Amino acid sequence: MDGDLGDFLRSRRARIRPEEVGLPSHGRRRVPGLRREEVAQLAGVSVDYYIRLEQGRGPGGPSRTKSGGVSDAVLDAVARVLRLDETERAYLHAVARPRRQARRPDRPRVRPAVQLMIDAMDRSPAFVLDRRMTVLAWNPVADAVFGYSRATDEARSIPRYVFLDPAARDFYPEWPAVAAQSVAHLRILAAHHQEDRELTSLVGELSLKSEDFRRLWADHQVKECAYGVKRLQHPVAGLLVFPYETLTIPGDGDQSLLVYTPEPGSETEERLALLGSWASSPAR
Structure with missing residues (x-):
C-alpha cells in the first residue's frame, strides 16, 4: 500500500483553509487547503524535510522503512497543524513508521x-x-x-x-x-x-x-x-x-x-x- 502516507497527508492538507490557521489565502489556489510550504512553516520543519515526509521518504533521503528517522516530535507537530484527531494521529504514526512484527500463523486459532x-x-x-x-x-x-x-x-x-x-x-x-x-x-x-x-x-x-x-x-x-x-x-x-x-x-x-x-x-x-x-x- 505504497503512497498511503503521502495521500493521507495531502487529503488532510486539502480540508484546512489558510485563514483557519492565520495565513493569508493569496487569492485563488490551484488546489484547496494548505500548501506543503505552509504546513512545513507551521510545523517548524524545513520545506524539503516535509516534502520528503509526504513522499514517504525518511529525512536522510532513503526509504522511510529503512531510515525510521521521523521523530515523534515532528509527527506530532504535523498532526497539530493538520488538526488530526486522536485516531488520525495514531494512524499517522503507524503509517509513517511501520514496525516489523513477528510472523503470525496464517490461520490464527481462538483459545x-x-x-x-x-x-x-x-x-x-x-x-x-x-x-x-x-x-x-x-x-x-x-x-x-x-x-x-x-x-x-x-x-x-x-x-x-x-x-x-x-x-x-x-x-x-x-x-x-x-x-x-x-x-x-x-x-x-x-x-x-x-x-x-x-x-x-x-x-x-x-x-x-x-x-x-x-x-x-x-x-x-x-x-x-x-x-x-x-x-x-x-x-x-x-x-x-x-x-x-x-x-x-x-x-x-x-x-x-x-x-x-x-x-x-x-x-x-x-x-x-x-x-x-x-x-x-x-x-x-
Whole structure:
C-alpha cells in the first residue's frame, strides 16, 4: 500500500483553509487547503524535510522503512497543524513508521477458553475477528443471526461480505454507513500490519471488484469501530437493533471480540429469543 502516507497527508492538507490557521489565502489556489510550504512553516520543519515526509521518504533521503528517522516530535507537530484527531494521529504514526512484527500463523486459532466464554453468552450474539476482519469463532446466537456455520471462509470476511455480496445491502439497512465504517477501520488495520500480505491482497481485491470500496478507500478516512449501534434486517426475525462493544482479547492483540447485546425488554430481545428457538429446532 505504497503512497498511503503521502495521500493521507495531502487529503488532510486539502480540508484546512489558510485563514483557519492565520495565513493569508493569496487569492485563488490551484488546489484547496494548505500548501506543503505552509504546513512545513507551521510545523517548524524545513520545506524539503516535509516534502520528503509526504513522499514517504525518511529525512536522510532513503526509504522511510529503512531510515525510521521521523521523530515523534515532528509527527506530532504535523498532526497539530493538520488538526488530526486522536485516531488520525495514531494512524499517522503507524503509517509513517511501520514496525516489523513477528510472523503470525496464517490461520490464527481462538483459545478454547475464549470459545467457552462466548458460548456462555446465550442472549448476546458474540464473535471473534482477526486482524483482517475475518470471523474466526462465534456463539450459537450469533450463528442464528449471521449464519456463520453455513458460510465459506471468504464469506466470513466482513469487508468481502459488505462490498461483494449483494445481500449485504438488504441485511444492513444503513449500508452506506456500515461500508464507510468498515473501510475506515480496515485502513487502520492495514497501517498497523503493513507486512501482512493477505491483508494487502484483500485491499487490492476489493479495490478491483468494488467501485464503492475504491471511492471510500481514496477518502483516507480512519476510524475505530469500538462501539455503537448496529441495525440488521434479518430475513426471518425482521429488524434487529443491537448496541455493540468491541474488546481486544488479552494475550492476542490481533484478535478482537464483538458483542451485540439487545436492550432488555426490547423487540429485538424478543425476536432474538424466537430466532434462537427456531435455529435450534430439529424441524428447521
